[in-house]
Amino acid sequence: MEAISFNERTMVIDLQCCNSCGDCIIACPLSAIKGLAASREFVHTSLIYSEAYTPSEKELLIYKKRGMNAIQITDIPLNPQWDFVLSKTNRILKLLGEKPIKVVRNSNEEKLSRRDLFSKLQKEGKQLAKNMAPVSWQIEEDEWNLTRYFQDFQFYLVEIDKNKCTLCQACFSFCPQKLFSLAGSVLHIDHEKCVNCIACTDICSEEAIRIRPKIKEKSDSVESVYTNKCQDCGQLFYSFQEEKEKCHICVDRDPEWLSPY
Ligand code: SF4
Ligand code: SF4
Known part of the structure:
Protein backbone atom coordinates (compact mmCIF):
# COMPACT_ATOMS: atom_id res chain seq x y z
CA MET A 1 0.00 0.00 0.00
CA GLU A 2 3.07 2.28 0.34
CA ALA A 3 1.58 3.85 3.46
CA ILE A 4 5.07 4.47 4.89
CA SER A 5 7.56 6.62 3.04
CA PHE A 6 10.57 8.76 3.80
CA ASN A 7 10.82 12.43 3.04
CA GLU A 8 14.50 13.31 3.47
CA ARG A 9 14.92 12.67 7.19
CA THR A 10 11.28 12.34 8.10
CA MET A 11 9.14 9.23 8.09
CA VAL A 12 5.71 9.88 6.66
CA ILE A 13 2.74 7.64 7.45
CA ASP A 14 -0.22 8.08 5.12
CA LEU A 15 -3.20 7.06 7.22
CA GLN A 16 -5.43 7.08 4.14
CA CYS A 17 -3.30 4.32 2.60
CA CYS A 18 -2.83 2.27 5.78
CA ASN A 19 -5.21 -0.69 5.83
CA SER A 20 -4.07 -1.94 9.28
CA CYS A 21 -2.60 -5.11 7.79
CA GLY A 22 0.05 -5.20 10.54
CA ASP A 23 2.86 -6.18 8.13
CA CYS A 24 5.07 -3.31 9.32
CA ILE A 25 4.88 -4.59 12.91
CA ILE A 26 6.12 -7.99 11.79
CA ALA A 27 8.79 -6.62 9.46
CA CYS A 28 10.39 -4.05 11.76
CA PRO A 29 13.64 -5.64 13.05
CA LEU A 30 13.48 -3.58 16.22
CA SER A 31 9.76 -3.88 16.98
CA ALA A 32 9.60 -0.11 16.87
CA ILE A 33 6.10 0.01 15.39
CA LYS A 34 3.15 -0.47 17.68
CA GLY A 35 -0.42 -1.16 16.68
CA LEU A 36 -2.82 -3.94 15.83
CA ALA A 37 -1.23 -7.31 15.14
CA ALA A 38 -1.68 -8.80 11.70
CA SER A 39 -4.93 -10.70 11.36
CA ARG A 40 -4.30 -14.38 10.60
CA GLU A 41 -6.49 -17.46 10.96
CA PHE A 42 -5.36 -20.79 12.32
CA VAL A 43 -6.86 -24.20 12.81
CA HIS A 44 -4.96 -26.00 15.49
CA THR A 45 -1.42 -26.10 14.12
CA SER A 46 -2.26 -24.93 10.60
CA LEU A 47 -2.22 -21.43 9.19
CA ILE A 48 -5.21 -20.87 6.91
CA TYR A 49 -4.19 -19.78 3.43
CA SER A 50 -5.59 -16.44 2.37
CA GLU A 51 -4.99 -14.46 -0.79
CA ALA A 52 -5.57 -11.28 1.19
CA TYR A 53 -1.93 -11.14 2.23
CA THR A 54 1.41 -12.85 1.68
CA PRO A 55 3.37 -13.68 4.82
CA SER A 56 7.10 -13.05 5.02
CA GLU A 57 9.64 -15.79 5.67
CA LYS A 58 10.24 -14.22 9.07
CA GLU A 59 6.56 -14.51 9.93
CA LEU A 60 6.38 -18.16 8.89
CA LEU A 61 9.58 -18.99 10.77
CA ILE A 62 8.20 -17.48 13.95
CA TYR A 63 4.85 -19.29 13.59
CA LYS A 64 6.77 -22.51 12.98
CA LYS A 65 8.79 -22.06 16.11
CA ARG A 66 5.59 -21.47 18.02
CA GLY A 67 4.07 -24.73 16.78
CA MET A 68 2.51 -24.10 13.37
CA ASN A 69 3.53 -26.87 11.00
CA ALA A 70 1.21 -26.61 7.98
CA ILE A 71 -0.56 -24.20 5.70
CA GLN A 72 -4.11 -25.23 5.06
CA ILE A 73 -5.62 -24.69 1.64
CA THR A 74 -9.06 -25.43 0.23
CA ASP A 75 -9.48 -26.10 -3.49
CA ILE A 76 -7.33 -23.18 -4.50
CA PRO A 77 -3.58 -23.90 -4.56
CA LEU A 78 -1.08 -21.44 -3.10
CA ASN A 79 -0.56 -18.45 -5.35
CA PRO A 80 2.99 -17.86 -6.71
CA GLN A 81 3.83 -15.32 -3.99
CA TRP A 82 2.94 -17.73 -1.18
CA ASP A 83 4.67 -20.54 -3.02
CA PHE A 84 7.85 -18.50 -3.32
CA VAL A 85 7.85 -17.48 0.37
CA LEU A 86 7.09 -21.02 1.51
CA SER A 87 9.92 -22.51 -0.58
CA LYS A 88 12.33 -19.94 0.79
CA THR A 89 11.14 -20.54 4.36
CA ASN A 90 11.54 -24.29 3.99
CA ARG A 91 15.07 -23.83 2.67
CA ILE A 92 15.86 -21.74 5.76
CA LEU A 93 14.21 -24.33 8.04
CA LYS A 94 16.45 -26.98 6.54
CA LEU A 95 19.50 -24.90 7.42
CA LEU A 96 18.09 -24.52 10.93
CA GLY A 97 17.65 -28.28 11.27
CA GLU A 98 13.84 -28.00 11.42
CA LYS A 99 11.13 -29.92 9.55
CA PRO A 100 9.53 -28.13 6.57
CA ILE A 101 6.10 -26.52 6.66
CA LYS A 102 3.64 -28.67 4.72
CA VAL A 103 0.67 -27.66 2.61
CA VAL A 104 -2.46 -29.57 3.62
CA ARG A 105 -6.00 -29.65 2.29
CA ASN A 106 -8.88 -28.36 4.35
CA SER A 107 -10.14 -31.18 6.54
CA ASN A 108 -13.43 -29.37 7.17
CA GLU A 109 -12.20 -28.21 10.52
CA GLU A 110 -13.86 -25.13 11.81
CA LYS A 111 -12.08 -21.90 10.90
CA LEU A 112 -11.22 -19.89 13.96
CA SER A 113 -9.59 -16.57 14.50
CA ARG A 114 -6.90 -16.51 17.20
CA ARG A 115 -9.36 -14.94 19.61
CA ASP A 116 -12.05 -17.53 18.80
CA LEU A 117 -9.55 -20.34 19.16
CA PHE A 118 -8.56 -19.23 22.63
CA SER A 119 -12.11 -18.71 23.85
CA LYS A 120 -13.06 -22.14 22.46
CA LEU A 121 -10.13 -23.71 24.22
CA GLN A 122 -11.00 -21.95 27.44
CA LYS A 123 -14.54 -23.28 27.23
CA GLU A 124 -13.38 -26.81 26.54
CA GLY A 125 -11.27 -26.95 29.62
CA LYS A 126 -7.65 -26.60 30.51
CA GLN A 127 -6.63 -30.16 29.78
CA LEU A 128 -8.13 -30.07 26.34
CA ALA A 129 -6.46 -26.74 25.73
CA LYS A 130 -3.17 -28.30 26.71
CA ASN A 131 -3.61 -31.06 24.17
CA MET A 132 -4.92 -28.92 21.38
CA ALA A 133 -2.86 -25.78 21.57
CA PRO A 134 0.82 -26.48 21.12
CA VAL A 135 0.99 -23.10 19.47
CA SER A 136 0.80 -19.87 21.35
CA TRP A 137 -0.66 -17.55 18.74
CA GLN A 138 -0.76 -14.53 20.92
CA ILE A 139 2.32 -12.76 19.66
CA GLU A 140 3.06 -9.48 21.34
CA GLU A 141 4.35 -6.50 19.40
CA ASP A 142 7.89 -6.97 20.67
CA GLU A 143 8.02 -10.70 19.89
CA TRP A 144 8.79 -10.42 16.19
CA ASN A 145 12.51 -10.79 16.70
CA LEU A 146 13.79 -13.97 15.03
CA THR A 147 16.87 -14.14 17.23
CA ARG A 148 14.59 -14.88 20.22
CA TYR A 149 13.28 -18.04 18.59
CA PHE A 150 16.44 -19.53 17.07
CA GLN A 151 18.96 -18.75 19.75
S1 SF4 B 1 25.15 -5.00 13.89
FE1 SF4 B 1 23.13 -5.74 13.24
S2 SF4 B 1 21.76 -5.22 14.95
FE2 SF4 B 1 23.64 -4.04 15.24
S3 SF4 B 1 23.23 -2.04 14.25
FE3 SF4 B 1 24.20 -3.36 12.72
S4 SF4 B 1 22.51 -4.32 11.63
FE4 SF4 B 1 21.67 -3.51 13.53
S1 SF4 C 1 33.80 1.53 14.50
FE1 SF4 C 1 31.93 1.22 13.31
S2 SF4 C 1 31.27 3.28 12.71
FE2 SF4 C 1 33.41 3.45 13.37
S3 SF4 C 1 34.58 3.20 11.46
FE3 SF4 C 1 34.44 1.17 12.39
S4 SF4 C 1 32.66 0.24 11.41
FE4 SF4 C 1 32.53 2.45 11.04
Whole structure:
Protein backbone atom coordinates (compact mmCIF):
# COMPACT_ATOMS: atom_id res chain seq x y z
CA MET A 1 0.00 0.00 0.00
CA GLU A 2 3.07 2.28 0.34
CA ALA A 3 1.58 3.85 3.46
CA ILE A 4 5.07 4.47 4.89
CA SER A 5 7.56 6.62 3.04
CA PHE A 6 10.57 8.76 3.80
CA ASN A 7 10.82 12.43 3.04
CA GLU A 8 14.50 13.31 3.47
CA ARG A 9 14.92 12.67 7.19
CA THR A 10 11.28 12.34 8.10
CA MET A 11 9.14 9.23 8.09
CA VAL A 12 5.71 9.88 6.66
CA ILE A 13 2.74 7.64 7.45
CA ASP A 14 -0.22 8.08 5.12
CA LEU A 15 -3.20 7.06 7.22
CA GLN A 16 -5.43 7.08 4.14
CA CYS A 17 -3.30 4.32 2.60
CA CYS A 18 -2.83 2.27 5.78
CA ASN A 19 -5.21 -0.69 5.83
CA SER A 20 -4.07 -1.94 9.28
CA CYS A 21 -2.60 -5.11 7.79
CA GLY A 22 0.05 -5.20 10.54
CA ASP A 23 2.86 -6.18 8.13
CA CYS A 24 5.07 -3.31 9.32
CA ILE A 25 4.88 -4.59 12.91
CA ILE A 26 6.12 -7.99 11.79
CA ALA A 27 8.79 -6.62 9.46
CA CYS A 28 10.39 -4.05 11.76
CA PRO A 29 13.64 -5.64 13.05
CA LEU A 30 13.48 -3.58 16.22
CA SER A 31 9.76 -3.88 16.98
CA ALA A 32 9.60 -0.11 16.87
CA ILE A 33 6.10 0.01 15.39
CA LYS A 34 3.15 -0.47 17.68
CA GLY A 35 -0.42 -1.16 16.68
CA LEU A 36 -2.82 -3.94 15.83
CA ALA A 37 -1.23 -7.31 15.14
CA ALA A 38 -1.68 -8.80 11.70
CA SER A 39 -4.93 -10.70 11.36
CA ARG A 40 -4.30 -14.38 10.60
CA GLU A 41 -6.49 -17.46 10.96
CA PHE A 42 -5.36 -20.79 12.32
CA VAL A 43 -6.86 -24.20 12.81
CA HIS A 44 -4.96 -26.00 15.49
CA THR A 45 -1.42 -26.10 14.12
CA SER A 46 -2.26 -24.93 10.60
CA LEU A 47 -2.22 -21.43 9.19
CA ILE A 48 -5.21 -20.87 6.91
CA TYR A 49 -4.19 -19.78 3.43
CA SER A 50 -5.59 -16.44 2.37
CA GLU A 51 -4.99 -14.46 -0.79
CA ALA A 52 -5.57 -11.28 1.19
CA TYR A 53 -1.93 -11.14 2.23
CA THR A 54 1.41 -12.85 1.68
CA PRO A 55 3.37 -13.68 4.82
CA SER A 56 7.10 -13.05 5.02
CA GLU A 57 9.64 -15.79 5.67
CA LYS A 58 10.24 -14.22 9.07
CA GLU A 59 6.56 -14.51 9.93
CA LEU A 60 6.38 -18.16 8.89
CA LEU A 61 9.58 -18.99 10.77
CA ILE A 62 8.20 -17.48 13.95
CA TYR A 63 4.85 -19.29 13.59
CA LYS A 64 6.77 -22.51 12.98
CA LYS A 65 8.79 -22.06 16.11
CA ARG A 66 5.59 -21.47 18.02
CA GLY A 67 4.07 -24.73 16.78
CA MET A 68 2.51 -24.10 13.37
CA ASN A 69 3.53 -26.87 11.00
CA ALA A 70 1.21 -26.61 7.98
CA ILE A 71 -0.56 -24.20 5.70
CA GLN A 72 -4.11 -25.23 5.06
CA ILE A 73 -5.62 -24.69 1.64
CA THR A 74 -9.06 -25.43 0.23
CA ASP A 75 -9.48 -26.10 -3.49
CA ILE A 76 -7.33 -23.18 -4.50
CA PRO A 77 -3.58 -23.90 -4.56
CA LEU A 78 -1.08 -21.44 -3.10
CA ASN A 79 -0.56 -18.45 -5.35
CA PRO A 80 2.99 -17.86 -6.71
CA GLN A 81 3.83 -15.32 -3.99
CA TRP A 82 2.94 -17.73 -1.18
CA ASP A 83 4.67 -20.54 -3.02
CA PHE A 84 7.85 -18.50 -3.32
CA VAL A 85 7.85 -17.48 0.37
CA LEU A 86 7.09 -21.02 1.51
CA SER A 87 9.92 -22.51 -0.58
CA LYS A 88 12.33 -19.94 0.79
CA THR A 89 11.14 -20.54 4.36
CA ASN A 90 11.54 -24.29 3.99
CA ARG A 91 15.07 -23.83 2.67
CA ILE A 92 15.86 -21.74 5.76
CA LEU A 93 14.21 -24.33 8.04
CA LYS A 94 16.45 -26.98 6.54
CA LEU A 95 19.50 -24.90 7.42
CA LEU A 96 18.09 -24.52 10.93
CA GLY A 97 17.65 -28.28 11.27
CA GLU A 98 13.84 -28.00 11.42
CA LYS A 99 11.13 -29.92 9.55
CA PRO A 100 9.53 -28.13 6.57
CA ILE A 101 6.10 -26.52 6.66
CA LYS A 102 3.64 -28.67 4.72
CA VAL A 103 0.67 -27.66 2.61
CA VAL A 104 -2.46 -29.57 3.62
CA ARG A 105 -6.00 -29.65 2.29
CA ASN A 106 -8.88 -28.36 4.35
CA SER A 107 -10.14 -31.18 6.54
CA ASN A 108 -13.43 -29.37 7.17
CA GLU A 109 -12.20 -28.21 10.52
CA GLU A 110 -13.86 -25.13 11.81
CA LYS A 111 -12.08 -21.90 10.90
CA LEU A 112 -11.22 -19.89 13.96
CA SER A 113 -9.59 -16.57 14.50
CA ARG A 114 -6.90 -16.51 17.20
CA ARG A 115 -9.36 -14.94 19.61
CA ASP A 116 -12.05 -17.53 18.80
CA LEU A 117 -9.55 -20.34 19.16
CA PHE A 118 -8.56 -19.23 22.63
CA SER A 119 -12.11 -18.71 23.85
CA LYS A 120 -13.06 -22.14 22.46
CA LEU A 121 -10.13 -23.71 24.22
CA GLN A 122 -11.00 -21.95 27.44
CA LYS A 123 -14.54 -23.28 27.23
CA GLU A 124 -13.38 -26.81 26.54
CA GLY A 125 -11.27 -26.95 29.62
CA LYS A 126 -7.65 -26.60 30.51
CA GLN A 127 -6.63 -30.16 29.78
CA LEU A 128 -8.13 -30.07 26.34
CA ALA A 129 -6.46 -26.74 25.73
CA LYS A 130 -3.17 -28.30 26.71
CA ASN A 131 -3.61 -31.06 24.17
CA MET A 132 -4.92 -28.92 21.38
CA ALA A 133 -2.86 -25.78 21.57
CA PRO A 134 0.82 -26.48 21.12
CA VAL A 135 0.99 -23.10 19.47
CA SER A 136 0.80 -19.87 21.35
CA TRP A 137 -0.66 -17.55 18.74
CA GLN A 138 -0.76 -14.53 20.92
CA ILE A 139 2.32 -12.76 19.66
CA GLU A 140 3.06 -9.48 21.34
CA GLU A 141 4.35 -6.50 19.40
CA ASP A 142 7.89 -6.97 20.67
CA GLU A 143 8.02 -10.70 19.89
CA TRP A 144 8.79 -10.42 16.19
CA ASN A 145 12.51 -10.79 16.70
CA LEU A 146 13.79 -13.97 15.03
CA THR A 147 16.87 -14.14 17.23
CA ARG A 148 14.59 -14.88 20.22
CA TYR A 149 13.28 -18.04 18.59
CA PHE A 150 16.44 -19.53 17.07
CA GLN A 151 18.96 -18.75 19.75
CA ASP A 152 21.52 -21.30 18.55
CA PHE A 153 21.75 -19.74 15.11
CA GLN A 154 22.76 -16.51 13.48
CA PHE A 155 20.97 -15.05 10.49
CA TYR A 156 23.52 -12.41 9.57
CA LEU A 157 27.25 -11.97 9.41
CA VAL A 158 28.63 -8.63 10.55
CA GLU A 159 31.73 -7.80 8.53
CA ILE A 160 34.12 -5.01 9.44
CA ASP A 161 36.72 -3.94 6.89
CA LYS A 162 39.77 -3.52 9.10
CA ASN A 163 41.52 -1.39 6.51
CA LYS A 164 38.72 1.17 6.54
CA CYS A 165 37.44 0.96 10.13
CA THR A 166 38.90 3.62 12.45
CA LEU A 167 37.37 1.96 15.53
CA CYS A 168 35.55 5.20 16.24
CA GLN A 169 32.92 3.01 17.99
CA ALA A 170 29.96 4.97 16.63
CA CYS A 171 28.32 1.79 15.38
CA PHE A 172 29.02 0.03 18.67
CA SER A 173 26.98 2.70 20.46
CA PHE A 174 24.21 2.79 17.89
CA CYS A 175 23.72 -0.96 17.62
CA PRO A 176 20.44 -1.62 19.47
CA GLN A 177 21.38 -5.26 19.96
CA LYS A 178 24.68 -4.34 21.64
CA LEU A 179 26.57 -7.04 19.82
CA PHE A 180 29.97 -5.33 19.87
CA SER A 181 32.17 -5.31 22.94
CA LEU A 182 35.61 -3.84 23.07
CA ALA A 183 37.75 -4.61 26.07
CA GLY A 184 41.50 -4.71 26.51
CA SER A 185 43.02 -5.80 23.24
CA VAL A 186 39.99 -7.67 21.90
CA LEU A 187 36.86 -6.78 19.94
CA HIS A 188 34.02 -9.32 20.24
CA ILE A 189 31.20 -9.44 17.68
CA ASP A 190 28.17 -11.59 18.61
CA HIS A 191 26.74 -12.21 15.15
CA GLU A 192 23.70 -14.10 16.41
CA LYS A 193 22.30 -10.93 17.96
CA CYS A 194 22.20 -9.06 14.65
CA VAL A 195 18.72 -8.28 13.32
CA ASN A 196 19.84 -6.42 10.18
CA CYS A 197 18.47 -3.06 11.28
CA ILE A 198 21.43 -1.43 9.44
CA ALA A 199 21.81 1.33 12.03
CA CYS A 200 25.54 0.54 11.97
CA THR A 201 25.95 0.87 8.20
CA ASP A 202 23.97 4.11 8.26
CA ILE A 203 26.14 5.69 10.94
CA CYS A 204 29.54 4.57 9.62
CA SER A 205 31.19 7.43 7.72
CA GLU A 206 33.94 5.11 6.48
CA GLU A 207 31.62 2.56 4.86
CA ALA A 208 33.59 0.01 6.82
CA ILE A 209 30.77 -2.23 8.02
CA ARG A 210 28.55 -4.57 6.06
CA ILE A 211 25.77 -6.96 7.06
CA ARG A 212 25.48 -10.12 4.98
CA PRO A 213 22.70 -12.72 5.23
CA LYS A 214 24.29 -15.89 6.53
CA ILE A 215 22.37 -18.61 8.31
CA LYS A 216 24.56 -20.89 10.37
CA GLU A 217 25.17 -22.03 13.91
CA LYS A 218 25.90 -19.02 16.05
CA SER A 219 29.43 -17.81 16.41
CA ASP A 220 31.24 -14.79 17.70
CA SER A 221 34.30 -13.17 16.15
CA VAL A 222 37.28 -12.09 18.11
CA GLU A 223 39.52 -9.44 16.57
CA SER A 224 42.78 -8.18 18.01
CA VAL A 225 43.03 -4.43 18.49
CA TYR A 226 45.85 -2.17 19.61
CA THR A 227 45.79 0.73 22.01
CA ASN A 228 47.91 3.50 20.51
CA LYS A 229 48.73 7.03 21.66
CA CYS A 230 47.82 9.81 19.23
CA GLN A 231 50.89 11.83 18.33
CA ASP A 232 48.77 14.97 17.87
CA CYS A 233 46.39 15.08 20.82
CA GLY A 234 48.09 12.58 23.12
CA GLN A 235 44.88 10.59 23.73
CA LEU A 236 44.87 6.79 23.76
CA PHE A 237 42.82 5.29 20.93
CA TYR A 238 41.96 1.85 19.59
CA SER A 239 43.15 0.75 16.17
CA PHE A 240 43.38 -2.41 14.12
CA GLN A 241 46.88 -1.25 13.10
CA GLU A 242 49.69 -1.20 15.58
CA GLU A 243 51.59 1.40 13.56
CA LYS A 244 48.73 3.91 13.42
CA GLU A 245 49.90 7.24 14.88
CA LYS A 246 46.82 9.46 14.91
CA CYS A 247 43.34 8.92 16.36
CA HIS A 248 40.38 9.13 13.98
CA ILE A 249 39.58 12.67 15.10
CA CYS A 250 43.09 14.06 14.49
CA VAL A 251 43.39 12.27 11.16
CA ASP A 252 40.47 14.30 9.79
CA ARG A 253 41.16 17.50 11.74
CA ASP A 254 42.39 20.58 9.93
CA PRO A 255 45.80 21.32 11.51
CA GLU A 256 44.62 24.90 12.03
CA TRP A 257 41.81 23.73 14.33
CA LEU A 258 42.29 23.43 18.03
CA SER A 259 42.67 19.93 19.41
CA PRO A 260 39.39 18.73 20.91
CA TYR A 261 41.27 17.71 24.07
S1 SF4 B 1 31.27 3.28 12.71
FE1 SF4 B 1 32.53 2.45 11.04
S2 SF4 B 1 34.58 3.20 11.46
FE2 SF4 B 1 33.41 3.45 13.37
S3 SF4 B 1 33.80 1.53 14.50
FE3 SF4 B 1 31.93 1.22 13.31
S4 SF4 B 1 32.66 0.24 11.41
FE4 SF4 B 1 34.44 1.17 12.39
S1 SF4 C 1 22.51 -4.32 11.63
FE1 SF4 C 1 24.20 -3.36 12.72
S2 SF4 C 1 23.23 -2.04 14.25
FE2 SF4 C 1 21.67 -3.51 13.53
S3 SF4 C 1 21.76 -5.22 14.95
FE3 SF4 C 1 23.13 -5.74 13.24
S4 SF4 C 1 25.15 -5.00 13.89
FE4 SF4 C 1 23.64 -4.04 15.24
